[in-house]
Amino acid sequence: MEMPSLLRKILMWDLIKGLSVTFRYQHPKEIYTEQYPLERPRVAERYRGAPRLNVNPDNNETMCIACDLCALACPEHLIMVTSERNEKTRRKELTTFTYDLSRCMFCGLCEDACPTDALELTQDFELASYTREGAIWNREMLEKGPQPTQYRK
Numbered sequence: 517m518e519m520p521s522l523l524r525k526i527l528m529w530d531l532i533k534g535l536s537v538t539f540r541y542q543h544p545k546e547i548y549t550e551q552y553p554l555e556r557p558r559v560a561e562r563y564r565g566a567p568r569l570n571v572n573p574d575n576n577e578t579m580c581i582a583c584d585l586c587a588l589a590c591p592e593h594l595i596m597v598t599s600e601r602n603e604k605t606r607r608k609e610l611t612t613f614t615y616d617l618s619r620c621m622f623c624g625l626c627e628d629a630c631p632t633d634a635l636e637l638t639q640d641f642e643l644a645s646y647t648r649e650g651a652i653w654n655r656e657m658l659e660k661g662p663q664p665t666q667y668r669k
Contacts, residue, residue: 553667559639564622566640567615569658570633578659579634582610589629594619615658617643618651
């Protein structure tokens with residue numbers, strides 16, 4: 517049995533139905549709120565976030581051999597690797613490594629292409645920056661990783 521249109525408008529029946537749905541889900545067992553800055557959220561195990569250049573713990577040198585495979589594998593062409601050949605050791609040495617996070621889609625192809633596991637995508641998710649230049653990370657920033665702000669109550 518349908519209620520007449522005028523009576524529905526006077527009694528605000530649609531509003532009452534909407535509020536009943538809202539209040540039905542207001543029970544404390546249904547609420548899921550994270551107190552974000554103070555409590556760190558759990559991130560999925562396979563989440564790919566901020567990139568990092570790994571450093572060899574024995575000699576504190578980067579593990580990158582400047583093979584440029586990560587830059588070739590990147591579909592967005594956002595990785596720039598430059599190197600120079602050392603005449604004494606006859607090996608290429610990494611001079612600069614830049615990574616443009618503003619265009620990165622975190623696909624992980626650069627990580628898969630690296631033969632020495634020097635480049636990895638970590639679970640760090642706080643990548644906000646106030647400038648576009650802040651999204652372009654150089655070698656030093658990639659080696660130390662992002663430094664999240666520590667909030668205290």
